[in-house]
Amino acid sequence: MLVLYHAPHSTCSQKVRMVLHEKRVKFDEVRIDLGKKEQLKPDYLKLNPNGVVPTLVDDGVPIVESSVICEYLDEKYPQSPLLPANIVERAHTRAWMHYIEEVAVAAIRVPSFNRAFLYRFSGLDQKQFEAQEVNPRPVRRELFQRMGSPKGFSKTEVDKSLGELSETCRRMDESIARKGPWLMGEQFTLADVLVMPSIDRMADLGLVHVWQDKYPRVGEWYVRLQARPAFKATYFPGSRVSDFLNLEPLYATERD
Numbered sequence: 001m002l003v004l005y006h007a008p009h010s011t012c013s014q015k016v017r018m019v020l021h022e023k024r025v026k027f028d029e030v031r032i033d034l035g036k037k038e039q040l041k042p043d044y045l046k047l048n049p050n051g052v053v054p055t056l057v058d059d060g061v062p063i064v065e066s067s068v069i070c071e072y073l074d075e076k077y078p079q080s081p082l083l084p085a086n087i088v089e090r091a092h093t094r095a096w097m098h099y100i101e102e103v104a105v106a107a108i109r110v111p112s113f114n115r116a117f118l119y120r121f122s123g124l125d126q127k128q129f130e131a132q133e134v135n136p137r138p139v140r141r142e143l144f145q146r147m148g149s150p151k152g153f154s155k156t157e158v159d160k161s162l163g164e165l166s167e168t169c170r171r172m173d174e175s176i177a178r179k180g181p182w183l184m185g186e187q188f189t190l191a192d193v194l195v196m197p198s199i200d201r202m203a204d205l206g207l208v209h210v211w212q213d214k215y216p217r218v219g220e221w222y223v224r225l226q227a228r229p230a231f232k233a234t235y236f237p238g239s240r241v242s243d244f245l246n247l248e249p250l251y252a253t254e255r256d
């Protein structure tokens, strides 16, 4: 039996839900409320010592790291394969996956926090922010140290992240122009799955201008993506931050 511990709006959880739905695999779910810090409770930390979602528990065995879970599911359920059969194409897909994790997935956290998640720190002074939010996080300390204050990321950090997201879109546009309709050509792969939540989150946060005029193939790819039945199942109501939060300005502080 598969049990997915996840949060509806978590971009990392969305990747795993997409794979499960692409493969039409049934699973049970446990929703973790990140706002209430359920991901840091001792029982959850036993499953995922990093204190983040998602975690997949397969017959009692926890598997962590969203991209690892996606590959695990692709190996375990060979129907609708999400990695190419050809070894070179598979290596190229994995190179995309690494790039997406290192660049886009890291970058999207910055505008996500400034526009949607700063409410989690409201009322905290600097000392409380460091004691309650930065230090207790097993894998988030560095990100929150970069944030530096409960008021959010500086303009410099936001602009740097938008630049990285723009470069991701440029590479996507170029790849779709050369191969298309998906990043690796005819086959919808884990490269598409892994970048999907960053693109969807950009739309959710009102950042489509990053690709709209310069990289139109990204917009066309996103339209194709939304037509997939698995996408509709993945993004149920309540799985976008604008469904339940009032978005704040992108440039939250005047710290520069």
Ligand SMILES: N[C@@H](CCC(=O)N[C@@H](CS)C(=O)NCC(=O)O)C(=O)O
Residues within 6 Å of the ligand: 010, 011, 012, 013, 034, 039, 051, 052, 053, 054, 064, 065, 066, 067, 137, 140
């Ligand atoms: N590398 C991890 C990152 C997971 C991650 O950062 N999850 C976020 C939600 S997308 C989370 O649980 N955040 C909780 C927190 O910030 O405390 C993965 O891909 O599974």
